[in-house]
Amino acid sequence: MKFAVQEAGDIVESVGDVTHSHTKEWFAGLIVFGSAVKGGFIPGCSDIDFQLFLDAAAFDADGCLPLTLALEIHRDLAKIDHRPFQYIQCTPTPVQQTVNDNHGPVPGTYRVVRGGLPVAEATAEQLVASARQALAALEPSPEFVRKGLLDHGDGRLERDVRLLCTKVWPVLFHVLTIHSNDPISAWQLPKDRACDALPEDLGLGRRMREFHESVLTHYREERPGPDTALDLIEKGVACLTSAKHWWEQEKPLEDVFGNL
Numbered sequence: 001m002k003f004a005v006q007e008a009g010d011i012v013e014s015v016g017d018v019t020h021s022h023t024k025e026w027f028a029g030l031i032v033f034g035s036a037v038k039g040g041f042i043p044g045c046s047d048i049d050f051q052l053f054l055d056a057a058a059f060d061a062d063g064c065l066p067l068t069l070a071l072e073i074h075r076d077l078a079k080i081d082h083r084p085f086q087y088i089q090c091t092p093t094p095v096q097q098t099v100n101d102n103h104g105p106v107p108g109t110y111r112v113v114r115g116g117l118p119v120a121e122a123t124a125e126q127l128v129a130s131a132r133q134a135l136a137a138l139e140p141s142p143e144f145v146r147k148g149l150l151d152h153g154d155g156r157l158e159r160d161v162r163l164l165c166t167k168v169w170p171v172l173f174h175v176l177t178i179h180s181n182d183p184i185s186a187w188q189l190p191k192d193r194a195c196d197a198l199p200e201d202l203g204l205g206r207r208m209r210e211f212h213e214s215v216l217t218h219y220r221e222e223r224p225g226p227d228t229a230l231d232l233i234e235k236g237v238a239c240l241t242s243a244k245h246w247w248e249q250e251k252p253l254e255d256v257f258g259n260l
Helices: 008-023 067-077 095-101 124-136 143-148 156-179 183-187 191-197 203-220 226-257
Strands: 027-033 048-054 088-094 110-115
Touching (some): 008 027, 088 095, 124 156, 143 156, 156 203
Antiparallel strands (some): 027 048
16 A cells, blocks of 8 residues: 555554454444645644544444543554654544535545445535535634633644644635535645645635745744744634635635536
C-alpha cells in the first residue's frame, strides 16, 4: 500500500493491529485518510487520520466506546512511533450512523487498512449538500479564538492554532466543492493544490494561499513562537470571514449546483 508520506506505512500497519485486536467482536473496517494519502503533509502540524467502523453494539448510550476499552486501546497506541506525524487520530464510528446520517469517505482520498468499507463512498451530490450546510453555519470568528487570546502559557496558544487549522482547511474544500463542477476531484487535492485551484480574482484564494504559507512558516520553527502563531490566527480568521462573505453572495445561485 503506497502512501504520500513514506513513514506512514508502518504506522498504518500498527494502528490496524491495535484497533482490530481490541475491537474484533464489532470490527467492520479501518481506513486511513488525509495528508498521508493525498499529500500536502506539513511537518510539525499534520496528524495521521483514521476512521474505525464498528457495529453499533460497541458503543454506549452516549455514542462512545466504554472507558475500559478506550484505555486499553490507548495503552497500545502509545507504543507506536507516530513520527513524523504530530499524533495519531482515530475516530470510532458506528456503521449504522454513517449509513443513516453522514456520507462516506470521498473516493481517492482514503485507503482501506483492515476489513472493508462498510458504507457507500460519498457522491458529488452529498458533498455539495454538506458544503452548503457547513458554509451556512460557518462562524467567521470562532469563540475559542476570541476568548483564548487572553490566556497565556502552558501551550494554550499552540492548541488554539491547531484547532483553528482544523476549522479552516475544511472550509477551503467546501468552497471548492461549490465553486467546482467536480466536487470529488476537488476533495482529492492536497491543501497546496486546493489553494491554487481557487481563482486569482477570488479574494478568498489569495487569503487561503497566505494562510497556507503562514502555517508552513509557523511550523518550520523548531520552537514556534507567539509572533508566527498570531499571524497564523489572523490569516485564518481572514479566510473564514472571506469564505462567509463569499457564501452570502453565492448562496442565491445554489440551485445551479443542485443537479450535479
